[in-house]
Amino acid sequence: xxxxxxxxxxxxxxxxxxxxxxxxxxxxxxxxxxxxxxxxxxxxxxxxxxxxxxxxxxxxxxxxxxxxxxxxxxxxxxxxxxxxxxxxxxxxxxxxxxxxxxxxxxxxxxxxxxxxxxxxxxxxxxxxxxxxxxxxxxxxxxxxxxxxxxxxxxxxxxxxxxxxxxxxxxxxxxxxxxxxxxxxxxxxxxxxxxxxxxxxxxxxxxxxxxxxxxxxxxxxxxxxxxxxxxxxxxxxxxxxxxxxxxxxxxxxxxxxxxxxxxxxxxxxxxxxxxxxxxxxxxxxxxxxxxxxxxxxxxxxxxxxxxxxxxxxxxxxxxxxxxxxxxxxx
Numbered sequence: 001x002x003x004x005x006x007x008x009x010x011x012x013x014x015x016x017x018x019x020x021x022x023x024x025x026x027x028x029x030x031x032x033x034x035x036x037x038x039x040x041x042x043x044x045x046x047x048x049x050x051x052x053x054x055x056x057x058x059x060x061x062x063x064x065x066x067x068x069x070x071x072x073x074x075x076x077x078x079x080x081x082x083x084x085x086x087x088x089x090x091x092x093x094x095x096x097x098x099x100x101x102x103x104x105x106x107x108x109x110x111x112x113x114x115x116x117x118x119x120x121x122x123x124x125x126x127x128x129x130x131x132x133x134x135x136x137x138x139x140x141x142x143x144x145x146x147x148x149x150x151x152x153x154x155x156x157x158x159x160x161x162x163x164x165x166x167x168x169x170x171x172x173x174x175x176x177x178x179x180x181x182x183x184x185x186x187x188x189x190x191x192x193x194x195x196x197x198x199x200x201x202x203x204x205x206x207x208x209x210x211x212x213x214x215x216x217x218x219x220x221x222x223x224x225x226x227x228x229x230x231x232x233x234x235x236x237x238x239x240x241x242x243x244x245x246x247x248x249x250x251x252x253x254x255x256x257x258x259x260x261x262x263x264x265x266x267x268x269x270x271x272x273x274x275x276x277x278x279x280x281x282x283x284x285x286x287x288x289x290x291x292x293x294x295x296x297x298x299x300x301x302x303x304x305x306x307x308x309x310x311x312x313x314x315x316x317x318x319x320x321x322x323x324x325x326x327x328x329x
Contacts, residue, residue: 030184
């Protein structure tokens with residue numbers, strides 16, 4: 001049975017033989033969190049310990065954001081955590097985490113924390129890193145797991161752990177989606193039925209970019225495989241790229257511009273969603289280098305993240321997918 005702990009002293013008093021894996025949440029658990037917990041259970045093994053933290057961090061909410069209405073469902077959370085394999089749920093009070101009030105000394109997210117989500121929510125990442133640092137100290141894990149849906153958050157936590165020499169392994173777990181593609185989020189429960197239909201544009205835009213990326217990468221690979229211009233044109237024509245086949249040299253030159261094509265494909269879906277009822281209010285669409293969350297150029301190779309944020313009604317949603325751009329031919 002999963003044990004509920006309210007203080008760090010209670011957690012520290014527990015004996016453990018194996019590794020401790022921690023999953024940090026703000027509660028309102030869903031299948032995405034359950035996937036994190038199950039992954040933690042696998043990593044910790046039968047002799048290890050899985051601890052789930054449930055703490056709604058006030059430092060992460062800016063003026064006008066939804067701190068007061070953020071769902072608090074501890075009893076339901078305990079059931080999900082237990083079913084997924086958690087040994088303990090650490091649900092501290094604000095006073096336990098921030099004795100004496102809000103901390104005067106905080107972690108700064110630096111330039112990466114000012115981009116994208118940081119630009120839209122000033123101070124958010126400073127508050128997030130501060131509470132993550134505190135919870136890492138309070139729970140003392142060997143490994144901590146975070147969802148890739150919050151890609152910028154994950155990147156900043158990894159950077160903090162490396163830059164500040166935290167002795168913990170940081171593991172990212174792929175985004176969990178509903179059958180229609182919508183990324184699981186505690187905020188999805190705020191969406192009315194018509195709003196939810198509009199919200200699907202986020203994942204649909206990402207999938208459109210992913211599909212365009214796959215086509216560009218296939219074209220790049222075929223161009224590398226066929227050295228002769230005429231043969232290259234014939235090969236491109238065979239895979240249905242008749243327009244490209246008309247000028248194989250132009251195609252080969254255009255392939256390094258794949259990031260622009262990916263952005264354009266995703267943007268088309270989002271532009272259409274602006275005209276829906278209710279409309280999608282786009283915050284940003286970005287194709288970035290996950291090491292610093294700066295926009296990538298058309299000659300970029302390696303891992304990238306296609307990220308989107310938008311508001312539907314009063315609910316703000318984010319989503320992203322990873323992409324890999326191959327080496328230039």
